[in-house]
Amino acid sequence: MSKTLAYAAQSATQPLAPFSIDRREPGPHDVQIDILYCGVCHSDLHTARNEWKNTIYPCVPGHEIVGKVVAVGNHVTRFKVGDTVGVGCMVDSCRTCPSCREGLEQYCEKGFTGTYNGPRQEDGGNTYGGYSERIVVDEQFVLRVNHTENLAAVAPLLCAGITTYSPLRHWGAGPGKKVGIVGLGGLGHMGVKLAHAMGAHVVLFTTSPGKEADAKRLGADEVVISKDADQMARHAGSIDLIVNTVAAPHNLDPYLNTLKRDGTMCLVGAPAEPHPSPTVFNLIFKRRALAGSLIGGIAETQEMLDFCAQHGIVSDIELIPIDYINTAYERMLKSDVKYRFVIDMATLKQQAKAA
Structure with a gap:
């Protein structure tokens, strides 16, 4: 030793x-x-x-x-x-x-x-x-x-790199796919960079309007302020995959609403307390999936x-x-x-x- x-x-x-x-x-x-x-x-x-x-x-x-x-x-x-x-x-x-x-x-x-x-x-x-x-x-x-x-x-x-890369690869992020990244922190900024490099159309969801310019610098094609119901509604049923990087409990339903039929939201943030349970109808009526991924x-x-x-x-x-x-x-x-x-x-x- x-x-x-x-x-x-x-x-x-x-x-x-x-x-x-x-x-x-x-x-x-x-x-x-x-x-x-x-x-x-x-x-x-x-x-x-x-x-x-x-x-x-x-x-x-x-x-x-x-x-x-x-x-x-x-x-x-x-x-x-x-x-x-x-x-x-x-x-x-x-x-x-x-x-x-x-x-x-x-x-x-x-x-x-x-x-x-x-x-x-x-x-x-x-x-x-x-x-x-x-x-x-x-x-x-x-x-x-x-x-x-x-x-x-x-x-x-x-x-941070592999935590976001793994779900992007597993769910086929690439050209022709619209990928949402929730949160622009240590994980989220890597998710934006990687999804962009894979050729996906990248939508960054954030609660902070001040992050729009930085998100686009990192590779986001669009930035949605998730507290704005009108902005969220404009993206309803449009996204193939969401990688949710937020490590604090929050309502998942607004993000699930933006998924296409058969879309998936993958959780990679690890909050100390559980998220509120999503509304079941947000899943079953569009055959949406709520998933998780570990490094x-x-x-x-x-x-x-x-x-x-x-x-x-x-x-x-x-x-x-x-x-x-x-x-x-x-x-x-x-x-x-x-x-x-x-x-x-x-x-x-x-x-x-x-x-």
Whole structure:
């Protein structure tokens, strides 16, 4: 085991602070990664503050990781020292259930191992995430990063990117399809970029009139103010797929009304409290579907990274030092970021040297 600098929450009510964790030495199939950048996801905040009631402390969040390979096990074949790589929301799964065998590890029937707050195989503890100077991961759960610049802005693709890419691909977003994105935050802005790059006609639903110009800059063809009943009515029965990224409880019926017959609204935001139940008649009279989607498997996540590299897609970010993380959480709660915080992990070592 090697001592590793990190930032951790010790309880639901304590701010994140410097902490030393143990990382295993690389085994035969492991890749050791020096972390360059780590995105800040709303799930990090939910977990650090135990809002989903499943947090094990101490908790080191972070599952949007980009870094450099510094060591590999003697059986590793896919990576070498010096490669730029990523780690997303998973670091293992059972690998034997039907979902895993189909490359859908995110739906592992025994439960995938989260990059943080998951079961750690070597000693039964909990996994520690990317708010740290290094991480050791089995090569099967490491991803190749082909972007050659702006690596900090690549980090959020490992969660925000794949969370929106997966439903867009699954439900066939592309030319001739009208795709709605609800919310223009960390997830929503990636949904707009990706749907646009896939060739779909993109409609952004937002409660904020001030976001119209930015939504169109990101690739939206139309912007609908969802609080305006007339604007919503003009889109009734016109949309093939809606990806709803909002992570707060809200009425789903106005959005369901905009779907065509056989249209689908997919929920990817994860509120701490449930949404109100939709009106059944909004579903049954148009054979509409209300669905959900959870990140993507390793193969699909690699596909997403390659797609983004080919199309020059990265996240819009604000780069922060590690000691700003608690302030970033408070700003994130107010949606005061365009559109994703990313931690420059070099600041962790700098802070340790200054201490």
